[in-house]
Amino acid sequence: MMGWLLRLITSKKSLALRYSRPFRSRNSRRRLFAGYFVLIASVCLFSSLSFGQEFPNEVINIQSPAVVVRVHPKTGRPYVAITEPEARMQNPLGGFSKPVKRPDYRMLEKDVKPKETGYEGPSSDRKKVYIFAASIAASGVASGTAILAAPAAAAAGTGSGTGAAVFAGAGTAVAAGTTVVTADALRIKPQDGNYTRESVSQELRDFLKN
């Protein structure tokens, strides 16, 4: 067998020797390229068929629900999610940019300031409340709209800096108006004690019967 192959290669009519010499015609060059193309295509085709059968991998059918690894939008920790194939690329809870600092609930205790706990999370802009209250005070409107802003001042207490100073003016405007009685009637008695929290769970047996 080997001898036959060697003879075939070294013989004058063999393809290898014929095409190892400089090309003499355009037709022979075309035939050579066509031969290479057919050879490469057939190798690719057969290898893909045979490897596909012998070494199956865990490719998930595109038509079935997709199992994806999502990144938690706040912590960046990955988790497994089962989603629709068309929704696999987009996390419905949003993307992750950087880990959010965990809140410290000591901040909710009466005498603890946010700076002490190093809070860096979101906060509402209180300025707009005070600007509105100041404008009401300036315009002298002591109606129901003005009293709407009053509990914020009470809840805001004294530790609100310049905002509180502006709001103090609004409080005077309300007090000077005709709605003082209403404000007193609506005042809720301050509760004793500090920060309290509750976490309760109970079984709903009536649902099980249905």
Place this chain on the structure above:
Amino acid sequence: MIKIPIMTGLRQIIFISFLFSGCAALFGWNIHAPGTLSGEFFTKVMPQSQRVALYFDQSLAGFVSKNKGGITADPQTYYAGEALAPMLIEGFQYSFEEFVLFEREPTVELMKQYRIDYLVAVKIRQFNNQVTWKGQRLELVTESAVFDQDLKLQTRFESRGSSDAKKVFAKKGGPEVNLNAALEYNAYAIIQHLQDWIGKNQ
């Protein structure tokens, strides 16, 4: 005869601009919680070796409450859902060693294919807010249903998480952290109940 004072100059401009621009949009509190659990959660909950799936529909993640907690309180908008969803995921991730989130409706085939023992479906029932002169109490009530691998209802429970604090609005980030605390205690109640129930029924 009642005399109506005529406003002039700057006062008039301010009053008219507030009147026509929509005051409610100009003042009020848009409260977005941080949406992460505090360090306290991880000290209270012990992880359990169980494969548990969580499911909630998009209405939970988009839940918004405009309950201002009293007739005299400022308008407040609480974006509770956008914070609760990641907090539930984080809580379940930590509390159960194998956690799967269903972003689509679960089916029996999927439950069996991925050998998921329990599925927990959570929905919001109520969001309570009470603003007082001294502080604020927020409470979230959720309802959870536990299903087995055949999606048969096993148990259903209601969870309440609340946070009551003083001088909330005086502190920068106070309402946000108070909301976060109420949501976290709710998530804690769900997970504790679930872990106890699985422990008893295994």
